[in-house]
Amino acid sequence: MTFAIPADLIGTENKKLEQALADDYTSLGRQLQRRGIDIEAMTQRAMDYAVAIPTWGVGTGGTRFARFPGLGEPRNIHDKLADCGVIQQLCRATPNVSPHIPWDKVADYNALRQEAASYELGFDAVNSNTFQDQSGQKTSYKFGSLTHASKATRDQAVEHNIECIEIGQKLGSTALTVWIADGANFPGQTNLNAAFDRYMDSLRAIYDRLPKNWLVFLEHKLYEPAFYATVISDWGSSFMAAQELGPKAKCLVDLGHHAPNTNIEQIVARLIRAEKLAGFHFNDSKYGDDDLDSGSIDPFRLFLIFNELVDAELRKAKGFSPAYMIDQSHNVTDPIESLMASAMEIVRAYVQASLVDRKALTAAQDGSDVMAGHRLIKQAFNTDVSPILAEARRRKGGAIDPLSLYRTSGYRAAKAKERPVSGVASAGII
Numbered sequence: 001m002t003f004a005i006p007a008d009l010i011g012t013e014n015k016k017l018e019q020a021l022a023d024d025y026t027s028l029g030r031q032l033q034r035r036g037i038d039i040e041a042m043t044q045r046a047m048d049y050a051v052a053i054p055t056w057g058v059g060t061g062g063t064r065f066a067r068f069p070g071l072g073e074p075r076n077i078h079d080k081l082a083d084c085g086v087i088q089q090l091c092r093a094t095p096n097v098s099p100h101i102p103w104d105k106v107a108d109y110n111a112l113r114q115e116a117a118s119y120e121l122g123f124d125a126v127n128s129n130t131f132q133d134q135s136g137q138k139t140s141y142k143f144g145s146l147t148h149a150s151k152a153t154r155d156q157a158v159e160h161n162i163e164c165i166e167i168g169q170k171l172g173s174t175a176l177t178v179w180i181a182d183g184a185n186f187p188g189q190t191n192l193n194a195a196f197d198r199y200m201d202s203l204r205a206i207y208d209r210l211p212k213n214w215l216v217f218l219e220h221k222l223y224e225p226a227f228y229a230t231v232i233s234d235w236g237s238s239f240m241a242a243q244e245l246g247p248k249a250k251c252l253v254d255l256g257h258h259a260p261n262t263n264i265e266q267i268v269a270r271l272i273r274a275e276k277l278a279g280f281h282f283n284d285s286k287y288g289d290d291d292l293d294s295g296s297i298d299p300f301r302l303f304l305i306f307n308e309l310v311d312a313e314l315r316k317a318k319g320f321s322p323a324y325m326i327d328q329s330h331n332v333t334d335p336i337e338s339l340m341a342s343a344m345e346i347v348r349a350y351v352q353a354s355l356v357d358r359k360a361l362t363a364a365q366d367g368s369d370v371m372a373g374h375r376l377i378k379q380a381f382n383t384d385v386s387p388i389l390a391e392a393r394r395r396k397g398g399a400i401d402p403l404s405l406y407r408t409s410g411y412r413a414a415k416a417k418e419r420p421v422s423g424v425a426s427a428g429i430i
């Protein structure tokens, strides 16, 4: 098994664009040189950056109202790996996939690991699922899982998370991501304090089973499906839990899991300072947990988050080692195209944030020169780093223009024939 898109096709298609790219790259290089920035160093940073893809992201998601099956959508983890392989082949920024249990369960995880490796893919954080019932399950999660009033249900949810750790070990993962849908839709439905206590008890039981080099990522979400009070609703609850659990517990930031207009970059800065930033679930949103493509609605916000991340990286902030992952749901686009677009937008924000003149910024801030500081940020954000991103992909064997090449390849049409619509493919929003 090898990459799905013929290498010859990438070579031919890239050849058509190489001259224009070289021109644009040289021109941008001159512009950056005037600002004291070495374009080669930026290209290297783009080449080194990686963001993981969730296995459910290549499936067709949906809204709470409907789901429209996509043509040739993956039927199982094997199909998902093939699709993730295409994204990695063309973009060269997504070398890891984040599996979801039980959706990605198989009999032989060593074989699955080898299968992923054949696409040059590894496994990132394992995601547990106690937000829906599986067939044959003893007790229901309708009224909660890790925080359920019944101990039997809590134990079942803890056991599932431990199983996820065991599977993750076989796959070479080193982290477990826990998001729970637990909460209340009505005042009076639960005791807010007791629910959090039960969460801590359950998490402690999971935490105690973490292998030596593992972390547990606690993912908060403001609302949905609990519309009155979610147990881990915000970074404050997440941080409190991570703090009480210990050094192996950190807080995962999903960009869609906050109230509109929340200053997420400031939350990121606080978590970095506390050495509790686990990493990200990247997506974009206008109103709620919309799970739209990264950078499609508010690229400036994505940039400002990366501005904090690059700042932390360059000053070598203690304990700073975030895990980057995409978490999106595609309802009206081809998921492969959306994930490629998102991966590219995320690397774009990273490179743009790397352009900020941090010495000048500090001087402006120290001198209370508000406009100078703001202009330095905007100058970096307004720089079109597309030639750097394209050159980084080209040097790694990827496509100069991944979306066009993907369409030219006819991959989706071929898969539409191979994979009949089943209507049961698992995809979700977490």
Ligand SMILES: [Mn+2]
Pocket: 219, 254, 281, 327, 430
């Ligand atoms: Mn998420």
